[in-house]
Amino acid sequence: MAIIFMREIQCLQESVLRQSIEVEDRLRRALVAVAQRDVALADAIEAGDEEIDRRELLIEEECLKLLALHQPVASDLRFLVGILKLNNDLERIGDLAVNIADRARRLAAVPYVGSEPTIDQMGVLVINMLRNVFQAFMEHNAGLAAAVVASDDEVDDLNRKMIASVVGRLRAGEPAPDALLLLLGVSRELERVGDHASNIAEDVIYMVEGAIVRHHGLDQKRVVDQRVGQATAASRMGASATARSS
Secondary structure (H helix, E strand, O other): OHHHHHHHHHHHHHHHHHHHHHHHHHHHHHHHHHHHOOHHHHHHHHHOHHHHHHHHHHHHHHHHHHHHHHOOOHHHHHHHHHHHHHHHHHHHHHHHHHHHHHHHHHHOOOOOOOOOHHHHHHHHHHHHHHHHHHHHHHHOOHHHHHHHHHHHHHHHHHHHHHHHHHHHHHHOOOOOHHHHHHHHHHHHHHHHHHHHHHHHHHHHHHHHHOOOOOOOOHHHHHHHHHHHHHHHHHHHHHHHHHHHHO
8 A cells, every 4th residue: 555655645646646747748839939029929829728727636636645545644644735835836836827828928919128137037937946845845955945935035136126117107297107017027936936936945844854934934944044054055055075085
């Protein structure tokens, strides 16, 4: 029974990984659609959203089946509960990618105002957050997950910077306000992606450590700072060992 359960857990983890790769790819392509005002690419992203929704339901059903049949405890229980929670965040990120694609289509129909460096920075940052949190999930790495939580503050700062930029340009008589407002919408969606990536990272910390760090204010900050410090120290030790061996 234990062998069967572990095989099913492995299959579930692989399903989550496939979903995460697909969600990240859709977000990346949505940002390309924004940058290039690519309507065809935006349409393709929207057309594939049902597949993300279908996979979400399959993952949820598999989790519930494993909970009912095997009644896991301790780390196995935390793993399945964590999957149920992050599965919803993945689906929401897929929805946000569709929203960004919709804004790309609408941007193609209004006067071009040029690229927005803040959007580009946010895009790079949230994609890196997603990649790191998926790596943390696969490796059961609480330190890397904590670093993702810490990165969310930078995304929030960039979003505030974007808001200030748009407000300033509108007050100055920006000749293409519609495009600016659409770009502001993209910024807001990316900020929400960062929030969901942070949620997933908190779920990974819960899976690995059994610690619930969400909504704990200063306590959460202390836990995150501790995990980031541990991850940094481990990275330095690995680099030092590599240097000695060479």
